[in-house]
Amino acid sequence: MPEFPVHELLTWYRLNRREMPWRKTNDPYRIWVSEIMLQQTRVDTVIPYYQRFLDAFPTVHDLATADRQEVLKLWEGLGYYSRARNLQDAAQTVSRELNGQLPDSYKDILKLKGIGPYTAAAVLSIAFDKPYAVVDGNVLRVLTRFYGIEDDIRRQSTKNLVQKLADEIIDREHPGDFNQAIMELGATVCTPSRPECWNCPLAAECIANKTASTGQIPFKSPRKKTPHHHIGVGLIRNQSGHLLIALRPEEAMLGGLWEFPGGKKKPNENIKDTVKRELKEELGCMVTLEKELMVVKHAYSHFRITLHAWWCRLSPDSPDPSPRSSQQIRWVKPSDLSNYPFPKANKVLTEKVMKMR
Ligand code: SF4
Structure with missing residues (x-):
């Protein structure tokens, strides 16, 4: 040695x-x-x-x-x-x-x-x-x-x-x-x-x-294929143009950060149905989807996501949104979004929304 x-x-x-x-x-x-x-x-x-x-x-x-x-x-x-x-x-x-x-x-x-x-x-x-x-x-x-x-x-x-x-x-x-x-x-x-x-x-x-072996050392076996999830999220606008954001639970991944509500698409589910289902589960409300804002791709250490963001309005007969799986929710002016910490993919959305003002 x-x-x-x-x-x-x-x-x-x-x-x-x-x-x-x-x-x-x-x-x-x-x-x-x-x-x-x-x-x-x-x-x-x-x-x-x-x-x-x-x-x-x-x-x-x-x-x-x-x-x-x-x-x-x-x-x-x-x-x-x-x-x-x-x-x-x-x-x-x-x-x-x-x-x-x-x-x-x-x-x-x-x-x-x-x-x-x-x-x-x-x-x-x-x-x-x-x-x-x-x-x-x-x-x-x-x-x-x-x-x-x-x-x-x-x-x-x-x-x-x-x-x-x-x-x-x-x-x-x-x-x-x-x-x-x-x-x-x-x-x-x-x-x-x-x-x-x-x-x-x-x-x-x-x-x-x-021994001219820097090309072989260190040897690292190939990584297993990382899972890829499609996530549907809703940007719910109210009559005053405020947007609804939700605070992630403290103990969850990205805990303590804000996000637009949404979640993972199920197999064979249409992404628009994902957004509606997730918002109902997460906030107890019903929404009408208007149009897609954008699609964002992001890689975490162990999985990748493609995030599909949709503008939404509460349906006329919908109950008011309430936090079910978040710590709290808040209606905020688009210009105030930059005051809140967001994870990377959501941050791309907030920046796009703020530019649209
Ligand atoms: S430690 Fe790295 S850079 Fe230094 S001689 Fe060895 S292989 Fe080359």
Whole structure:
């Protein structure tokens, strides 16, 4: 097994690291926020969100006492909204029970909502210099190539092996820099296709480089086909031109965000019938469909949707809509839609409606 050139990696990192706002602070709260935002999300996307979020909530106490809707509004477009809800819940625990101090032990930090082994290791190493190694997609790629590991990286056993190696090689004096260095190398040099091995501090010992097998390592088995759902939603307009929006239940996917009511099309169902059925089930009302506003396609991590949005009016004999499967409903002026947090596909609808004014 080749010896990992820790010193060369750290020297490379200190000369080549990219500037990022969370690299300019030692504040554990700010580092924690950055790590939560960076889960499943690219650095370039995160930077403006991070800055706006910390302008609004500069301390853990500010986040703890903020209005939930304001937190979600600042997260709007970043996706995986449970991250924002968990972050605020955990901030409330830190603010109320821990005197505003993030725990610096692995066991204690893992008790906070939304902090799993990866985030715990990242925050502890970067903010507190604790020797916990992180393994994300970049680290998996660098270390499977470096050690010539050909096993499927979707398998937990492969991830465990890489975690074990990372735990062994982490620099105990500079664990935060080590973790960031290896992730940075994966993001900028040891990229998925066409890695720049000639420019890499690990090149002399790297097995994938020496055996010209960067095209085969890491091996990732094909993903199972993701399900695709057609969703029918209704934009119900009242006499004053206000639109009805519904608040998703807190515990559901996209919980705490607003949406236009609707739901999943059943097999062999016409999409217009889906809209009518869903609005009846969700709001207890009957609607007449007017015309289609637009169709929006969107991919989540485990499924894709095609959302069919229809303008609707309440039928003359319909009961008033009431929230049955939502937390609450609200009639809003189209110009006020931008005040509410919406998931991505619904946001496309709100933007279209606001342009039509
Ligand atoms: S030498 Fe090439 S394959 Fe090996 S770690 Fe560096 S960039 Fe990746």
